[in-house]
Amino acid sequence: MLSTEKQYVQWSENETSYQALWLSQSNHMPPARIALVDDKTTADDAYRLACEGTSLLWRGDFHNARQLLQALGRRIDRTNERSELRKIKKAANKSVTPKEIPNLFHQQRQLQAQRSRILSRLLLELDTGYISKLRRAPDMSVACTAAFGELDESCVLSFRDLQGALGAAQWREKGVPIKPLNVSVFPHYGVFAPTRHEYVQLLLDAPLPDVCGVAYDIGTGTGLLAIILAQRGVKQVIATDLNPQALACASDNFTRLELSSIQLQQADLYPTDAPLADLIVCNPPWLPAKPSSPLEYAVYDPNSKMLRGLLQGAKQHLAAHGELWLILSDLAEHLQLRTRDELLGWLADSGLVVKYRLDTKAKHSRSQDDTDPLFAARSTEVTSLWCLQSV
Known part of the structure; x- marks a missing residue:
């Protein structure tokens, strides 16, 4: 979310x-040192x-x-191949012991953060209304306005953030198909796209409580879980989120599907x-x-x-007979970021x-890729719907 200041x-x-x-x-501070570069600048x-x-x-x-x-991305990759990433891949190609996995995870996160910092240093200047004076620049005004809001002055932003806005505009136009529901949801900029949705079938298979007139969807994002509940016949769904971008996105999706029973x-x-x-449903972030x-x-x-x-x-917040459906992967446990005993203790x-x-079981591509440094953890990942009820 962009800073308001x-x-x-x-x-x-x-x-x-x-x-x-x-x-x-990413709310990075304005750069202190800037060099002008152009087509003559070597990579x-x-x-x-x-x-x-x-x-x-x-x-x-x-x-x-x-x-x-x-x-720049290729040079980062080559540098990493000669240093830390080589160690990670070497570890991935041999039998990884459980105690090595947390270090692999944190090393990979550090490399990803370093890559992001370097790539984010390529900047573009846009005039009022997100107009670019560069040769062969596309019309970016609609995509940038949708992502960043109206702009009545010139701005500078990273090329990566601009790519994110242009990519989000494509998501918003084409949508993400949710095959078990036979519908699509349309993510907005700054709202996580539900490209992994094996848990959708869990929500369709779980029996609704005998009485289910009111349901909450906590942290609704695109609104996907609220859509599932409405399509399953829940009369009143209240969807919450702290992110204004997510609320606008969910509202758009509810309007597209003509779901008037959902309140935001x-x-x-x-x-x-x-x-x-x-009933309360929630698909919280999976990794601590x-x-x-x-x-x-x-x-x-x-x-x-x-x-x-x-x-x-x-x-x-639950009625006497109410249930909480918690959608949670156990990847954090395989990465040793959280133990099953900790989770069970919080439940108790x-x-x-x-x-x-x-x-x-996980069905995404990274869970099948044995060259992934964290394959030992990803290949055993299980996503669960925990149905919890008051004592």
Whole structure:
């Protein structure tokens, strides 16, 4: 999510000082050092400058900027192949012992963060309304306005953030097909796209409580879980999220599917002034680690804060016969970021008991890729629907 407090970036060009609004999807600070680069700048020179912490303001052909970004990525990969990544891959190609997996995970995260920092140093300047003066630049105004809001001044942003806005515009146009439901959902910029949805079948297979007039979808995101509940006939669904972008996205999806039974509320976990729920559903972030960008909050939950908050508050928001459906992968356990005993302890402390559990094995491509450094963990991943009920 972009910061609401305006920040500006400054640079010199042709002995003249310039200033523009700084946009950063990851809320990075404005760059302190900027070098002007163009079509004549070699990828090796650009890579050296970026590694030294200098940001690169592009002044050449738009498509050549994309090629430069790809070239930077290849140089990062080659460097990593000669250093830390080689160690990770070497470990992945032999029998990995359980105690080695956490180190592999953290090393991989560090390399990903370093890669992101370097690639984010390639910058573009856009005029009012997100208009680019670069040669062969496409019309980006609609995609950028949808992602960042209306803009009445010039701005500077990373080429990667611009690619994210353009990619989100494609998601928003084409949608993500959810085959078990025979519908598509349309993610917005800054909202995690549900490209992994093996858990959808779990939600379709789980028997609804005998009385199910009111349900909550906590952390709704695109609204997918609320859509499932509405399609299964739940009369009143209250979907919550703290992220305004997610609320706008969910509202768009509900309108597209003509689902008038779903109410939206901006809230940190549970809705306020709402009737007790017969059913609460939640698909919280699965990994208790620190996110490196706002979008990663859909995957990483520092110290399992959301998960523990959900469990601690569930009983007081459930009707006497109510159930909590917790969608959770055990990947964190295989990565040794959380133990099963910790999870069971939190369940017990919540005052809820396990009524049943439905499981499904991971089907995504990385769980089948034996060259992935974390294949030993990913290949054994199981996603579960934990049905919890008040004691």
